[in-house]
Amino acid sequence: MNLFADIRARVIDALGAMVAAGDLPTGLDMSAVAVEPPRDPAHGDMATNAAMVLARPAGLAPRAIAEALAARLGADPRISLAEVAGPGFLNLRLAPAVWQGVIRAALAAGRDFGRSDLGAGQRVNVEFVSANPTGPMHVGHTRGAVFGDALAALLAFAGYAVTREYYINDGGAQVDVLARSAYERYREANGLEPEIREGLYPGDYLIPVGEALKAKYGASLLDQPESVWLAEVREFATEAMMAMIREDLALLGVTMDVYSSEKALYGTGKIEAALRRLREMGLIYEGVLEAPKGKLPEDWEEREQTLFRSTAHGDDVDRPVQKSDGSWTYFAPDIAYHYDKIERGYDQLIDVFGADHGGYVKRMKAAVSALSGGRVPLDIKLIQLVKLWKNGAPFKMSKRAGTFVTLRDVVEQASKDVTRFIMLTRKNDAALDFDFDKVLEQSKDNPVFYVQYAHARVCSVLRKADEAGIDVSDATLAGADLAALGHEAELELARKIAEWPRLVEIAARANEPHRVAFYLYELASDLHSLWNRGNDDPSLRFVQADPAMTQAKIALARAAGVVISAGLGILGVTPAQEMR
Template identity: 60%
Template sequence: MTLYARFAAHLNLALDALVLAGDLPAGLERRAITVEPPRDPSHGDLATNAAMVLAKPAGTNPRALAEKLVAELEKLDEVAAVSVAGPGFINLTLHEDSWRGEVAAILEAGADYGRSSLGAGTTVNVEYVSANPTGPMHMGHCRGAVVGDALASLLEYVGHKVIREYYVNDAGGQVDVLARSAHLRYREALGETIEIPEGLYPGDYLKPVGAQLAADYGDKYVDAPESEWLALFRKTAVATMLVMIKDDLALLGIHHDLFSSEAELQAAGKPEQAEAWLRERGLVYDGVLEAPKGETPEDWEPVELPLFRSTQFGDDQDRPIKKSNGQWTYFGADLAYHFQKAQSADQLIDIWGADHAGTVKRIVAAVQALTDGKTRFDVKLVQMVRLLRAGEPVKMSKRAGNFVTLADVVREVGKDVVRFTMLTRKADAQMDFDFAKVLETSKENPVFYVQYAHARVASVHRRAAEAGISLDEDADLSLLDARELGVAKLAAQFPRVVEAAASAREPHRIAFYLYDLAAEFHALYNMGNDSADRRFLMVEQPALTRARLFLGRSIQQVIRNGLALMGVEAVEEM
């Protein structure tokens, strides 16, 4: 059990003691109680809001309750001092041996330090990327891919069962455009000179598709009417694009458990099933939409459509699930898709581009309706990434037609740089990706700075071994002083940072934390530049070297665990 978890348990036992003593009523809700570092380190090592949370429902004064809690917490051997601050916050100062023990606990737990049972085995479906299967992945898809994949790893780490899903939008008009674009490339492969008109996909990535179609069918479909080849070319082109998309994602270390087809969803009658389910509950009705703003009666022809009562769930208007021609609207198909997902998961998370912000309210309403409000559903919006090279916008890719491919970027700067950088800002904040800056070897580059901390420990480890200092002997952690234990205190926060990031669905918190931890470690290490007695490697004092290197290895372990959640390698040398 980690230190923060242990003290949360101590606090619960203290509260139980107050219940037995009659100082607190039984059955009070404790979920809002926290054990965390105080905002001001001078106030102690830990702080809890227990008295503030429980005083009102207990019908007592928070400071008076805090004083009773202090009397219980003072009995703990690990506690050096306890005090009440302000209206009822409790601050605790621990004996230094508690932190030395946590340094040892980090290395003992290894890759499992920070892992928890918060998720209690509940199943979470994380749908991410889900780009239209019309071409290679571009950097517009990259950020959502990394955020989704890191979030999935984070949720698994805290005990959830996770389904990584990609929704293939292969039933809309964009795949017909893809098929027509492939037909042009097919004709080109047969020797025809072509011009790609506006509205079709111009990228060279469709040339191999055209060549394959030419090899398979010869000139059979050159002059054939579209009705004879459209479905065939669509199926072939989509299948080829999906192979390309999976290959691109693999460059980032991303693999999905499930690829769900919109076309198959519709062929299986899932939208009809969802509509019937909602009609039975009075949540879909046949009605007429209001005329769009600015339209006159002469311009607007009212049509009766099946409408979902999304206003009942906070939306600003009811939404059609079918078009006037009988086809499903995008919302209608999406509604059915989420209905399908909810049948195999307890919680749903969608990672969407920020351009879909306008549809969030309606799909949240739909999921609430389809699951009777029992399924937690989060939509995380991801802003686009602006590509720069030394501050100047990057030119588009000729091969792709009108964008920079993810594959080109990964091959230039590496998977780890791309993945870490995508998590250095909150997902819904704008991001610049400058090829020059992400490769800098400086503190200003978080990727380098964190990996360098890990590599630095490995370097000291190698040099200590070369100097003949045995690292197999037990380290005397009593040699670590307050400054060194200060870094240990930050390392000990990793488990609670992990749980908070998972609960908030915000994997970028791991990147922020790792940068802070790396900064603290580098500051400690660099003290040796000014004072020889602060160096990690002191050949004439092997016991002190072992203690400091033990601390360094615990910091290294936390960094390695955090980087693993982000899908980034912890390098041994740079």
């Protein structure tokens, strides 16, 4: 039940009747007509911009359209008042029975309340994390993992068929560095002094890898040239790192559907096939790039390279895909990887990148646009940095990792649920401060506590009613007489519950799961406000002397709890049954 969509449909029907009656000209584009919560709740329950967006194409004064529309909407029993404001905005007030219907719908649907068919089963690939397999995941990966997983859950809730995918960057020079670093730990396991020279990975996490190499190879790789052991150690160490990464993701409750390997693109003809496809379109050519603007790099030299004409698809400059020595650039396998996703039949691609990949956005979008013929949109979400604080100071680096704070450090300090919620309390492209003291405090200023406390309060009142012998099953509550729910604080909570289905669709269209966290905080605030008013006004308390009245009051609270539970489910957070 999307009440805003239902009322918008009624507005569109009324406008259609006005066209039929000759009050509006034919051929008007109604797509921009919206029904939304008003900026000021005092103005009504909903507002529509219909008159404002149709006035110019209709050649009529907006207020004249609004007044005629108000007259037609006033005949709808759900709309108790349609009032024209300002130059032509139309504010609507809905009958109490409408809000009571929202409560019943939420109770009947349970955690499925707000589910949408917006996606219509379209196949969406969400590729996220994709950390280099060279060590444990750090706090930056944590934010990207939470964002990507919550986005995937949001899209699934909105009716899309979602695949979570991890791209293993195991084809570059960094995995050779990993192999050399692991080999030094292998030497250490054999009683030799490791040489962790500059450029190698110094973290203690490679000590178990070295010991495992010793268990497999004994001393047979000692004193052997790199050409003998590099490939085997590289594969062994990469598999060990991916096992560690899977464990780290499991700590966050993240499970991938697909793991794709960059290495699998080399020597298989996939890179060549993708570039051949672009060449057939006239988008691959041999040329020389212009010098970068500003100060030239010391190693800059003009040289002919194989280039992708990415400017034909919105990029600023064309991009090299093959170097003058014949080797591939980093961009070439990425093109092939995205071509593979297109060939797998996805209707939409979403990449979640770190903020340092901002320069990659236009070129990657250009490649996908070209390879899909513009059919498959690519949305790239950049994840900004996370700053960790504890005891008023920056959180110290992890000795185990060597150079950074790990995902495991964060989850062990704050818990999975707290970590996931807090990581979604800012939009992905805004920096986020993660203060261990604040995220664990029990106050309104801690959003995860505030939302969880609201859910726990609902569970508490349900337990109290049950102990008093009152039937508070969802089926019974859905059939309760809700006419007594007329106080403004009760209606305000019902209105916020009614926004949930609309919020789901808005967040899904924008690929912005943080909107769910924001909404849950607002819903929790309305619930807490009603609860606190009950301290001064006994008629607003959820448990009353009259069992029927209690069922009506608890139906409202339970509906709020249903939405909180559904929203937390999208965020990957377990709803609290009680607070300790």
